[in-house]
Amino acid sequence: MLRRFFRWIVRTVLVAVVLLAIVAISDYISHRVQPNSVLSVELDGTVVERGTSSVLGLLSKNETALNTLRNAIDQAAKDPKIVGMEIKVINPEMELAQAQEIVALIKSFKSHGKWTAAYLETAGESGLGNTPYIVACAADEVSLMPQGDLNLMGVQLRELFMRGTLDWIGITPNFASAGQYKSAANMFTNKDFSPAQKEEDEGLAGSLFDQIVATMGDERKLSPDTIKGLIDQAPINADDGLKDKLVDRLEYEDQFTERVKNHGGSVHKVVDYTDYARPSLFSSLGGGDQIAVIYGNGEIQRGDEGFDPFSGPDTTAMTSDDMTDAFKSAREDDDVRAVILRVDSPGGSMLASELIDREVE
Incomplete structure (x- = not known):
């Protein structure tokens, strides 16, 4: 009886070890980046502070999560196997501050001696095109679809x-x-x-x-007066945008993609940023000093699990209970050495703000 039980234990352990080895090998292969690769970033849908991610990647395909984007670009900037980045600006919905943060990420990537190229379908087909264009023009070169517009407005x-x-x-x-x-x-x-x-x-x-x-x-190396004059002329069609040096090329997305793959006469493997930033199965096993990031999004309210009345029932509020709990957890965690607080809020309850401020102090 004991011998049979011992055999069962040994078999179970062996099966577990084999399965763990298979998972580890698969995880290693899925995260392996070939030399001379290019990071591919596509901005489409709503830009949000953070997305829900797992080992399977982002759960939502209709949003761009700044936390995932930031992790991917920061990591790629230091990765010798990544030599460049393509930015496809398709149809993003973002505020100016979000666009400015993405611009800063692109410029930081470039500062590591790596090239960048951007593609625009259009900058504001029937609305404001300022933020999509600002992101695109941070790249070394900008391509625009031949039928696209540059709707740069006041x-x-x-x-x-x-x-x-x-x-x-x-x-x-x-x-x-x-x-x-x-x-x-x-x-x-x-x-x-x-x-x-x-x-x-x-x-x-x-x-x-x-x-x-x-x-x-x-x-774009243009004077403020030149930019203001072009804004006064908007919307600007693709041909005029090329003539006015707002873009560098007129081409379709497939032409842009093919050119990026062969940038500089080399053949490049294109790596999607969401796959590149996807955490490894074993990435959470390490200890050591950490920086906690706490997000304060939405209307400031007292209590717990509120929603933002200015944005609808599908959005969350910045509640005093949630924020104080987050800061308390960070304070009591010996591995957390610092906290970054990111605030995206229209304001709200004075009392809730004071409770959050007290916990921060």
Whole structure:
């Protein structure tokens, strides 16, 4: 009886060892990068702070996760087997700050002596094209589809004022605010801009516009006045964009892809950034010092597991309970030596903010 049990134990261990060896070999092969490879980045769909990833890769194909993108580009910049990067800007939805972060990642990659090439289908077919173009123009060279447009526009801000409607239905709004620049309640109390609100909106729009102009000018080696003149002419068709030095080539995606594969007269293996950044099965086994990243996304609320009322029921809120729990866990973890707090929020509860601030301190 004992002999039979011993045989069963030995067989079980042997099977487990063989299976573990097979998994390890498969994991090694799937993460192996050939020399002279090119990292391929495609921006399509909503750009989000972080995506849900596993050993099978990103679960959502309709978003670009900044955390995955950042990990892939940072790692590839230091990888001697990666010699260049292609950036395909298809149809991303992103804010200016997100575009600026991606630009910084591309420039950091280039600073390691590696080449970059970008492809644009169009920059704002029926809307604003500033952010897609800003990302593309950070590359060494920019290609545009022959029928594409460059819809480079100025910046506008819109405010909604409902006081007239409230007066009409007999409602008198009553809000308290701390100072003239606290203008959130103006939509209920005013029929038009207050001087302070107009000042802050004009300041914000002007700052955003200046940043857009400066980025385009720096990356394309054009003066601010030239960029402003081109914005006044928008939308700009592909031929004019080439003539005005906003792009370097007019070609279709398959032509761009083929050219990248043979960049510089060499044959390159193209590696998708989501596969490249996918964690190894054994990557979580290592210990040592760590940096924790805590994400504060959405409307700031007290409590736990809220949702952002400004973005809909499918979005999460930045709740005081979740944030304080995250900071407490980081504080009590002896391996965590530092914390990066990334905030993407329109604001919200003052009390919840104070609770989060207390835990940070």
